[in-house]
Amino acid sequence: MPTLTLVQAVNDALKTAMRNDDSVVVFGEDVGPKGGVFLATEGLTSEFGEQRCFDTPLSEDGIVGTAVGMAMNGLRPVAEIQFQDFIFPAFDQIVSEAAKLRYRSGGQYTAPMVVRTPYGGGIRGGLYHSQSGEAYFCHTPGLKVVIPSTPADAKGLLIASIEDPDPVLFLEPKALYRAVKAEVPEGHYTTPLSTLRTVRKGTDVTVFCYGAMVPVCEKAAEQAAASGTECAIVDLRTLLPLDEEGVLEAAKQTGRVVVVHEAPRFCGFGAEISALIAENAIEYMEAPIARVTGFDTPFPNTLEHHYMPDHRRVLDAIEHVAAY
Amino acid sequence: MTATQPVSVIEPDGTTQGHDPGLSDEGLLHAYRTMLTVRAFDDTCMKLQRAGRIGFSIPNKGIEATQVGAASALRRTDWLFPSYRDFGMALYHGVEPVEMMHNMYGNARDTSKGRQMPVHFSFLDPIHFYSISSPIGTHLPHAVGAAYAMKVRGEDKVALVSFGDGGTSSLGFHSGMNFAGVWKVPVVFLCQNNGWAISCPSEAQTASDGYAVKAMAYGMPGVTVDGNDLLAVRQVVSEAVERARAGEGPTLIEARTFRMGGHSTSDDPTRYVPAELLAEWEERDPVARFERYLEARGLWKPEDRDRLYAEAAAKVNAAAKEAEGVGPPALESIFTDVYADVPAHLRRQGQATFDLARRKGDAAAGDGEFPL
Ligand SMILES: Cc1ncc(C[n+]2csc(CCOP(=O)(O)OP(=O)(O)O)c2C)c(N)n1
Numbered sequence: 001m002p003t004l005t006l007v008q009a010v011n012d013a014l015k016t017a018m019r020n021d022d023s024v025v026v027f028g029e030d031v032g033p034k035g036g037v038f039l040a041t042e043g044l045t046s047e048f049g050e051q052r053c054f055d056t057p058l059s060e061d062g063i064v065g066t067a068v069g070m071a072m073n074g075l076r077p078v079a080e081i082q083f084q085d086f087i088f089p090a091f092d093q094i095v096s097e098a099a100k101l102r103y104r105s106g107g108q109y110t111a112p113m114v115v116r117t118p119y120g121g122g123i124r125g126g127l128y129h130s131q132s133g134e135a136y137f138c139h140t141p142g143l144k145v146v147i148p149s150t151p152a153d154a155k156g157l158l159i160a161s162i163e164d165p166d167p168v169l170f171l172e173p174k175a176l177y178r179a180v181k182a183e184v185p186e187g188h189y190t191t192p193l194s195t196l197r198t199v200r201k202g203t204d205v206t207v208f209c210y211g212a213m214v215p216v217c218e219k220a221a222e223q224a225a226a227s228g229t230e231c232a233i234v235d236l237r238t239l240l241p242l243d244e245e246g247v248l249e250a251a252k253q254t255g256r257v258v259v260v261h262e263a264p265r266f267c268g269f270g271a272e273i274s275a276l277i278a279e280n281a282i283e284y285m286e287a288p289i290a291r292v293t294g295f296d297t298p299f300p301n302t303l304e305h306h307y308m309p310d311h312r313r314v315l316d317a318i319e320h321v322a323a324y
Numbered sequence: 325m326t327a328t329q330p331v332s333v334i335e336p337d338g339t340t341q342g343h344d345p346g347l348s349d350e351g352l353l354h355a356y357r358t359m360l361t362v363r364a365f366d367d368t369c370m371k372l373q374r375a376g377r378i379g380f381s382i383p384n385k386g387i388e389a390t391q392v393g394a395a396s397a398l399r400r401t402d403w404l405f406p407s408y409r410d411f412g413m414a415l416y417h418g419v420e421p422v423e424m425m426h427n428m429y430g431n432a433r434d435t436s437k438g439r440q441m442p443v444h445f446s447f448l449d450p451i452h453f454y455s456i457s458s459p460i461g462t463h464l465p466h467a468v469g470a471a472y473a474m475k476v477r478g479e480d481k482v483a484l485v486s487f488g489d490g491g492t493s494s495l496g497f498h499s500g501m502n503f504a505g506v507w508k509v510p511v512v513f514l515c516q517n518n519g520w521a522i523s524c525p526s527e528a529q530t531a532s533d534g535y536a537v538k539a540m541a542y543g544m545p546g547v548t549v550d551g552n553d554l555l556a557v558r559q560v561v562s563e564a565v566e567r568a569r570a571g572e573g574p575t576l577i578e579a580r581t582f583r584m585g586g587h588s589t590s591d592d593p594t595r596y597v598p599a600e601l602l603a604e605w606e607e608r609d610p611v612a613r614f615e616r617y618l619e620a621r622g623l624w625k626p627e628d629r630d631r632l633y634a635e636a637a638a639k640v641n642a643a644a645k646e647a648e649g650v651g652p653p654a655l656e657s658i659f660t661d662v663y664a665d666v667p668a669h670l671r672r673q674g675q676a677t678f679d680l681a682r683r684k685g686d687a688a689a690g691d692g693e694f695p696l
């Protein structure tokens with residue numbers, strides 16, 4: 001099995017999907033000859049031609065809006081937004097149009113499309129090249145929101161997203177693009193959406209996380225294990241629709257829960273997980289649920305490493321709920 | 325109403341048809357030195373980025389005449405709404421290289437308090453150089469709104485907003501132009517058509533014949549100017565500024581130029597910029613063009629270039645050294661300026677951070693690299 005970085009796995013997924021289905025088209029800013037600023041689309045224009053992988057004018061609204069039109073008329077668009085921070089001109093197209101098309105037309109019109117975009121900090125990108133905006137989109141019925149954390153999942157989840165009948169926002173943790181190489185199966189396969197992944201088994205504390213926070217939580221769990229606290233780590237993978245059964249089961253197993261995300265805390269995804277558990281499994285809880293998140297501030301530049309949750313902060317929360 | 329043939333003033337040999345630049349000899353030399361300082365700033369930042377001292381920079385080579393020519397048409401009481409590639413506008417009006425270097429290092433003396441990426445400057449003095457936002461095109465409506473305020477407050481001021489060819493595809497371009505036309509406010513739109521939006525050539529950005537023609541649809545004049553000709557840019561921007569001051573409304577100016585470097589320090593333009601095209605534009609280097617003009621006026625000799633560049637570089641290098649010696653912003657700065665007052669939840673988050681640092685040590689800086 002080849003070993004690939006996460007961004008290479010994204011590239012492999014796009015090629016696999018395009019070879020498999022002529023209707024898959026990839027477009028966005030700089031995705032053509034340059035191959036994308038992170039090289040996620042490298043080699044696509046040369047293999048599939050300019051009609052299937054191409055650059056667009058600098059308009060996220062145009063990119064996503066035209067994707068909706070393509071999707072309703074037989075193409076399978078995979079639009080790239082260069083940075084998640086620049087998706088907001090397309091917010092209207094995603095939230096008002098793509099996500100609501102099936103519902104408002106009584107199922108006559110649909111938008112099977114993917115918007116891929118790198119999110120998150122760790123590249124010294126300051127306010128506008130670092131944000132984690134998943135919560136804005138998770139508040140959008142009709143949209144699916146997917147975030148991989150490993151190369152194999154990136155490929156399997158992206159192919160599943162492209163083949164999905166509904167619009168999917170596919171958020172790629174840019175801090176993990178080249179962080180590790182791991183085995184990725186060759187050829188076509190899918191990883192089902194709305195299923196979480198157990199990263200690590202443990203009986204004392206359950207840590208819920210996704211994307212770039214997964215390796216941070218793994219490091220914290222190793223340190224916790226060294227002092228006798230065994231953590232289960234759950235990678236949510238799909239935030240919407242969420243694998244609610246899986247979350248509740250994992251929470252009940254330990255009765256002690258930590259939720260970790262890089263995005264700001266207030267109305268963040270951790271609030272949804274906490275509420276889900278509080279509503280359905282409070283009687284299993286041995287300790288208050290702890291959240292480890294980015295601060296409720298814009299994303300700083302020089303001090304970004306203080307803003308982003310690191311293994312110290314996660315470990316501190318693990319110790320706190322374990323000792324409660 | 326709309327001219328697509330670029331206005332130019334300086335002939336290839338440096339002469340003009342008796343053009344009055346409206347600048348003294350010292351003023352002309354200040355414009356020249358500013359262009360050299362931009363080059364020195366570029367060169368230094370490239371080295372600093374390669375050496376890992378700063379994370380990122382934006383090259384300006386090729387577009388110095390547009391920046392400096394346009395800036396020279398403004399008074400210091402006017403407002404600039406710049407793009408991230410407008411170093412020369414700040415320098416021309418007297419922002420010191422060291423103030424810019426504080427931002428490049430994101431240190432405690434950076435006017436943005438180390439919160440923004442490099443090249444995202446923000447200055448109030450000696451001219452309003454509006455805080456730069458990364459999202460392309462968002463600042464055009466801001467300039468229009470500020471110009472509206474100038475009009476209703478009866479201020480004798482003009483707003484100049486600068487953006488790229490790529491920026492004309494943004495929502496902000498279209499709403500900004502439309503509102504400005506309807507409101508007839510004192511704003512000048514300067515589109516720096518440098519041929520590229522990262523790797524996307526200008527021809528892929530629009531099907532119209534250049535960008536100035538877009539003015540017609542919004543009911544304002546559009547002018548195309550040779551962006552490598554400092555005096556031509558100065559002339560057309562001055563005319564637009566005068567119109568604005570006289571209450572005659574906005575103008576769109578397209579400055580045709582060429583980005584002779586990469587999009588940024590992380591970009592490799594040889595992957596997509598045809599070598600012949602670059603060579604063609606190198607022949608039209610805006611600094612050399614202005615040198616020939618100064619020489620024809622007896623203000624410059626070839627041996628001046630190295631000396632004056634060295635002076636500019638020494639100043640920029642000293643600025644980098646000084647900025648490097650200033651430490652990072654205080655941890656508290658993460659939590660201030662979110663609102664006028666720090667609300668209770670942010671005070672709690674800050675306190676928890678300081679406590680954790682005491683108990684478990686400081687967070688470690690990462691080594692992530694900026695990709696574009
Ligand atoms: C809304 C938005 N989309 C994408 C980007 C990423 N990006 C940064 S610069 C750039 C190209 C801008 O080209 P242009 O407007 O011509 O300005 P230039 O860099 O040539 O000066 C892009 C796509 C961004 N900053 N904002």
Ligand SMILES: [Mg+2]
Pocket residue numbers: 488489490516517518519520521522
């Ligand atoms: Mg450009």
